Amino acid sequence: MLIPHRNLIIIWTAALLVIIPLCVQAKSAALWSEDAVISWIILAIMLIFTAITALLAKTRIPKITAKRTVGEIQQSGEFFTVELELQNHTNRELNAEVFDLLPSEADCSQMPINAKIPAKGKIKISYETKIAARGRFSFGGVQIRIPDKAYLWLFNLKIKTEEPNNLRLYPKFKYTDSQVLQGIVAHRPTDIHPLHCQRGNGDFAYIRDYAAGDQLNRIDHKASARARKWCVREFEHTYGQPVLLMIDASRRTAVKHNGKVLFDEIITAANQLAKTALHKGDEVGLQIFSNEIKRFLPPSRNSRQYKNWTESLFDCFADNSPPDFQLALKTAFCRQKERSLIIFISTPQYGDAEKLQKLFRLISKKHHLLFVAIRPPFLDQRSEIFQTDDNFANAARDIYNFEFKKICKELKQEKIFFLETKPEQLRAKIINAYLEYKARIITQ
Secondary structure, eight states: OEEEOHHHHHHHHHHHHHHHHHHHHTSSSOTTSHHHHHHHHHHHHHHHHHHHHHHHHHTTOOOEEEEEEOOSEEETTSOEEEEEEEEEOSSSOEEEEEEEOOOTTEEOSOOSEEEEEOTTOEEEEEEEEEESSOEEEEOOOEEEEEEOTTSSEEEEEEEOBSSOOEEEEEOOOSSOHHHHHHHHHHSOOOSOBOOOSOOOSSEEEEEEEOOTTOOGGGBOHHHHHHHTSOEEEEEEOOSSOEEEEEEEOSGGGOSEETTEEHHHHHHHHHHHHHHHHHHTTOEEEEEEESSSEEEEEEEEOSTTHHHHHHHHHTTOOOOSSOOOHHHHHHHHHHHOOSOOEEEEEEOOOTTOHHHHHHHHHHHHTTSEEEEEEEOOGGGGOOOOOSSHHHHHHHHHHHHHHHHHHHHHHHHTTSSSEEEEEOGGGHHHHHHHHHHHHHHHHHHO
């Protein structure tokens, strides 16, 4: 594609500055007056000159090939380097303006890049860019603008690269492992609802006679009645307990918090929790749901589990569909045969209490359950009153806040772990809750 060069625009501007005054003088004269004829001749010469130079330029389109080198795996929000290799197959040096066709989410202030490509040679160009989002992205071709020999036209070339250059951007972790552990020590959990009737995380082994110091919740009343003496149950503790994280990816977690989607904050906390659980020797699994099951990763603690975990999360996003809690919990109940700790992360709303209570009672028959209720961010964002709509917004926020507290109070009455948290406190609190649970299991 040809684009007029600024030199051609200057020539046309000069010609028009001559033609326009002649046309003004010949306005009241005959059509073929001397001034009118001169203006027509100049215009005809300019048109012929433009057409000839365009035809000559089209016959001399330079041939250029491009190759892009970029790491396939990057971290979101971090700068990474992209290298372009341009090869000139013509016999003249080319002054080029290079535009790399980046993904629309990319942030780069170095475009266009001016480069001189030697005749029959190649040049390497490198620049830095970053993408704040996560997921899968791909580069387009390379757009290059090159002037012709007469510097009257620009060749606007779109060149395909040899490789598609697909990118995978993983979430950025703000805290290192040591910083997370420091946060765990600094924020001991104080608002976790106690777990009643704890039976250990292992399988039943045998029944023995009661001994001084045994915990009362281990007494088997049926066996004691038959034997006419106190008997307790013994369990074989398996320290590699399965931990299944169930994450709500519906419209409830698609809201924004501090310029970031709440679901992104949840998966960052989930990654930190998975790393901690694997370090403790537990099996870790994942289920992401909205109105359907989006991802399911069976619990495991093999060496590739954390890689499989991050592969399942980095390109998963919350959608605008409502959550189906019944489908999510029944799927976990059926798929997970071994007694596990199920960590259920969501944002309860009005009308959820009765439905969730029934599901929690079902799941608690087979598994331990930790329900993490994330407080919606907008409940703490009060509006200054400037007009009537601000009053309505604050009133609706107060009503929603009252209903949220009511639901949390009703769910705390169930025999489960219950954790209420704000989005910014989620990472430390959820790991604290997990460690608190592990401590209770080991001591019982």
